[in-house]
Amino acid sequence: MLSGKTVVIGVCGGIAAYKVVDVVSRLKKLRAQVHIIMTQNAKEFVTPLTFQSISHNLVVTNMFEEPKSFDIKHISLAEKADLVMVAPATANVIGKVANGIADDMLTTTIMATKAPVLFVPAMNTGMYENPLLQENINKLKRLGYLFMEPDEGKMACGTTGKGRLPEPEKIVNHVEQLFNSKKDMEGIRVLITAGPTREAIDPVRYISNHSSGKMGYAVAEAAAARGAKVLLVSGPVQLPVPSGVERVNVTSAEDMYQAVMNAYAEMDVFVMVAAVADYRCENAALHKIKKSGEKLILELVKNPDIAYELGKVKGHRILVGFSAETQELLTHATEKLNKKNLDFIVANDVTLEGAGFGADTNIVKIINSDGDIKEYPLMKKNEVAEEILNEVMKVREKNKMY
Numbered sequence: 001m002l003s004g005k006t007v008v009i010g011v012c013g014g015i016a017a018y019k020v021v022d023v024v025s026r027l028k029k030l031r032a033q034v035h036i037i038m039t040q041n042a043k044e045f046v047t048p049l050t051f052q053s054i055s056h057n058l059v060v061t062n063m064f065e066e067p068k069s070f071d072i073k074h075i076s077l078a079e080k081a082d083l084v085m086v087a088p089a090t091a092n093v094i095g096k097v098a099n100g101i102a103d104d105m106l107t108t109t110i111m112a113t114k115a116p117v118l119f120v121p122a123m124n125t126g127m128y129e130n131p132l133l134q135e136n137i138n139k140l141k142r143l144g145y146l147f148m149e150p151d152e153g154k155m156a157c158g159t160t161g162k163g164r165l166p167e168p169e170k171i172v173n174h175v176e177q178l179f180n181s182k183k184d185m186e187g188i189r190v191l192i193t194a195g196p197t198r199e200a201i202d203p204v205r206y207i208s209n210h211s212s213g214k215m216g217y218a219v220a221e222a223a224a225a226r227g228a229k230v231l232l233v234s235g236p237v238q239l240p241v242p243s244g245v246e247r248v249n250v251t252s253a254e255d256m257y258q259a260v261m262n263a264y265a266e267m268d269v270f271v272m273v274a275a276v277a278d279y280r281c282e283n284a285a286l287h288k289i290k291k292s293g294e295k296l297i298l299e300l301v302k303n304p305d306i307a308y309e310l311g312k313v314k315g316h317r318i319l320v321g322f323s324a325e326t327q328e329l330l331t332h333a334t335e336k337l338n339k340k341n342l343d344f345i346v347a348n349d350v351t352l353e354g355a356g357f358g359a360d361t362n363i364v365k366i367i368n369s370d371g372d373i374k375e376y377p378l379m380k381k382n383e384v385a386e387e388i389l390n391e392v393m394k395v396r397e398k399n400k401m402y
């Protein structure tokens with residue numbers, strides 16, 4: 001139920017505007033107060049009267065028209081909102097907000113509000129993939145604006161791809177989750193390492209592993225949603241930056257080490273999910289190595305162990321490690337926990353179906369510095385992320401870090 005919550009929905013000019021009528025109806029059934037602002041273009045797709053009838057509130061379309069109720073001027077809607085949602089969010093409106101333009105009722109309300117703003121983009125795939133739009137989205141995410149990923153499928157324009165407005169039920173579930181999510185990590189600074197590292201052999205080849213970054217990105221997203229200030233130090237992966245997260249892209253273990261150490265003094269919590277290469281080529285070739293002979297021997301040297309180095313200068317910080325194993329999970333994970341001076345370690349046996357690299361799920365055991373072991377069933381990576389953050393909060397409580 002969303003009783004007592006006010007959702008201000010900005011409807012932009014896109015064919016998916018008609019689906020938002022259902023979103024409003026579902027939010028009303030959950031007892032939310034819903035106010036609609038329509039852009040001029042939105043009125044070409046759905047009439048204000050439709051939204052007025054469903055929301056039981058006057059629909060605002062024109063900033064300068066005489067308000068029919070004193071209570072619906074832009075500042076009052078901006079103040080009243082517990083959430084401002086823009087759906088469908090067009091490239092035009094996203095671009096305006098990203099560049100500080102406030103020239104109509106919707107963009108002015110977004111500029112004035114202190115409430116979270118959730119964009120639900122929907123547009124033609126080509127427009128969605130345009131680097132200008134993606135740059136605007138990333139800029140807004142860095143500033144704390146929230147985004148829902150569009151769905152893939154057949155588009156109104158006849159093409160197939162990413163850009164469909166998610167189904168109303170999915171949007172409303174997302175809104176419910178936003179209202180119900182805990183904000184217990186406000187003021188806590190969290191650094192997360194994620195993804196693989198790449199160690200150059202020559203300009204065209206490298207040593208790496210199968211990490212997709214999904215586990216680390218799930219932790220980053222969950223921590224940001226719980227109010228933490230999140231820095232994500234990421235190896236090369238194909239994932240978008242989660243909302244509210246600052247990302248630093250790195251390639252090699254040495255780059256990752258430097259990026260972590262540059263930020264370490266300002267952090268309270270480290271969650272090291274990255275699958276960092278333990279070794280690199282002593283001398284990466286300057287030019288592509290040519291095929292010759294039956295054998296090629298690469299001389300490898302040890303990379304810095306980021307978790308171990310942090311363990312030496314830990315102080316009051318909380319350090320969480322991961323351990324990906326193919327045998328003797330608990331023995332190897334416990335060794336790493338102790339050697340790296342961690343508060344707890346998340347152990348995953350990557351030979352199990354649905355666990356470890358690439359999957360959307362994981363099967364983990366959490367071992368803490370007292371030797372206590374918690375075993376979890378197969379869970380989605382975002383659920384595992386919540387459990388990890390719950391453990392972080394318990395360590396803070398135990399160490400009286402308020």
Ligand code: PMT
Pocket residue numbers: 193195210211212213214215216253272273274275276277278303304305306307308320321322323324336348350356357358359
């Ligand atoms: O990215 P996904 O596809 O979602 O897959 C998730 C995962 C399998 C990568 C993740 O769940 C996982 O297990 N990550 C740890 C991978 C690993 O092999 O860790 P490790 O046993 O080599 O290292 C132990 C700990 O020390 C880790 O926290 C690691 O980040 C850290 N480490 C290791 C080596 C090094 N040079 N520096 C480090 O900081």
